[in-house]
Amino acid sequence: MVGKQTDSQGRRPAWGERRVKALISIAGLMLLFFCSPPWVWSASPSQGPVALIQIDGTINPASADFVRHSLKWASRRQARALIIELDTPGGLLSSMRSIVEALLSAPLPVIVYVAPPGAAAASAGMFVTLAANLAAMAPGTSIGAAHPVQPGGGAPVGAEGRKVVNFTAAMARSIALHRGRNQAWVEQAVRGSVAANDQEALALHVIDLVARDLPDLLFQASGRQVEVNGSTQVLLLTGVPIIRHTMTFPESLLDKLADPDLAYLLLMAGLVGLYLEFAHPGLFAPGIVGAICLFLALAGLSILPINFMGALLLILGLGFLGAEAFVPTYGVVGVSGLIAFVIGAMFLIDPSRSDLLIGRGVIALGAAALLMVVLLLSWSLGQRRRPPRIGPEAMVGERGEVCQAIAPGHPGWIALRGEIWRAVSDCSLPEGTEVEVIAVDGLELTVKPAVANPLRSAGS
Numbered sequence: 001m002v003g004k005q006t007d008s009q010g011r012r013p014a015w016g017e018r019r020v021k022a023l024i025s026i027a028g029l030m031l032l033f034f035c036s037p038p039w040v041w042s043a044s045p046s047q048g049p050v051a052l053i054q055i056d057g058t059i060n061p062a063s064a065d066f067v068r069h070s071l072k073w074a075s076r077r078q079a080r081a082l083i084i085e086l087d088t089p090g091g092l093l094s095s096m097r098s099i100v101e102a103l104l105s106a107p108l109p110v111i112v113y114v115a116p117p118g119a120a121a122a123s124a125g126m127f128v129t130l131a132a133n134l135a136a137m138a139p140g141t142s143i144g145a146a147h148p149v150q151p152g153g154g155a156p157v158g159a160e161g162r163k164v165v166n167f168t169a170a171m172a173r174s175i176a177l178h179r180g181r182n183q184a185w186v187e188q189a190v191r192g193s194v195a196a197n198d199q200e201a202l203a204l205h206v207i208d209l210v211a212r213d214l215p216d217l218l219f220q221a222s223g224r225q226v227e228v229n230g231s232t233q234v235l236l237l238t239g240v241p242i243i244r245h246t247m248t249f250p251e252s253l254l255d256k257l258a259d260p261d262l263a264y265l266l267l268m269a270g271l272v273g274l275y276l277e278f279a280h281p282g283l284f285a286p287g288i289v290g291a292i293c294l295f296l297a298l299a300g301l302s303i304l305p306i307n308f309m310g311a312l313l314l315i316l317g318l319g320f321l322g323a324e325a326f327v328p329t330y331g332v333v334g335v336s337g338l339i340a341f342v343i344g345a346m347f348l349i350d351p352s353r354s355d356l357l358i359g360r361g362v363i364a365l366g367a368a369a370l371l372m373v374v375l376l377l378s379w380s381l382g383q384r385r386r387p388p389r390i391g392p393e394a395m396v397g398e399r400g401e402v403c404q405a406i407a408p409g410h411p412g413w414i415a416l417r418g419e420i421w422r423a424v425s426d427c428s429l430p431e432g433t434e435v436e437v438i439a440v441d442g443l444e445l446t447v448k449p450a451v452a453n454p455l456r457s458a459g460s
Helices: 015-035 062-074 094-102 122-129 158-179 182-191 198-203 214-221 251-258 260-279 285-303 308-326 332-346 360-385 452-458
Strands: 050-055 082-085 111-115 120-122 136-137 142-145 193-196 225-228 230-232 240-244 398-404 412-416 419-424 434-440 446-449
Touching: 050 062, 062 082, 062 136, 062 240, 062 251, 082 214, 094 158, 111 120, 111 122, 111 158, 120 122, 122 142, 122 182, 122 419, 136 198, 136 214, 142 198, 158 214, 158 446, 182 225, 214 452, 251 260, 251 285, 260 285, 260 360, 308 332, 308 360, 398 419, 412 446
Parallel strands: 050 082, 050 240, 082 111, 111 136, 120 142, 419 446
Antiparallel strands: 142 193, 225 230, 398 412, 398 434, 412 419, 434 446
């Protein structure tokens, strides 16, 4: 039998003393728990998964926000690294700089993987790839061609053009220097628009490795040292699970609408729909569809850097095409409007803030479709304005000859189209007088003396 606890003098501790000692013990345990280092009670970041996101369109504000949010999302989940699977033709310079800043100050290692085979990290995509801790490409991919462009294509010229090229080249060299990559080649990619495939980029030390797929990427990346916020980390990624992070529906929709070709086509569809509705009121469907397309196009164009003069030329061209439909000018105004429309579309995107342009083939397609619609509506409206060719109304304007004299209040008869018609008039018309029909009332015609035709008189 276990005896009861006593003190050194054989006395049992009082109840109050035991309670105080218990409270002190609990307080000590809690203090130890909360003041101990994080790795004592929390999971280590090295034990987390690998986060994966995908960018397969233009570099725009939506994709820039997505990258920044993904870095925070991966950091909260204590991911070992963030992989950005990249396939882009380029994008806005402001959005590219935003992504580069986020990658250079990322709280965890970032791997940019240009994939799948056939993908490209062109123009702004090259800067994003250079800014990663680890740059990788899949077989059959390409990188480079980062030379700025001017409206309508081609290299920028003049002092403004040299300033843009020099600034872009300096930024490329700075990123390459920070990540220890080939500065000379990235400068040539900006100034000379050179590009390289995966093997050439690896040999030129533009990227760090070539990987067939994601498992091969994780295997080759394991054991490499990267610098994150001034500290060196060793990547341990072999066999680590991958968690994907995708855009929300609004982010995805805005990302797609930021494509200048899609925004241009939506703009054309919207204008054509509204044009049909105004030309044929009451159809409703063209107007509804056109309004939706127009709002989507404006949402996309609000992201893209718009050239004010290009937008004015576009509006001027549409106005001329509309005027040709309602006031026929034998094509003079219509052709002028089409020329202004095409030039305005070529200058619509400001190249000093983006390396994206509307494709010339897309511009030609939109212009041809719009011109076809305008010509069809012009023909339709012209047919409406023509006088009737059949029925009683078609007789208005026809000429005949009086067979029986006509007097005010006393009908007579006229010969018209090989037929004899009853006719009335406000003036006296003797037999043999040439008359013109001005109204039809059942089987009775209202006529007036025909005005002599100068051409007919001259011919006689």
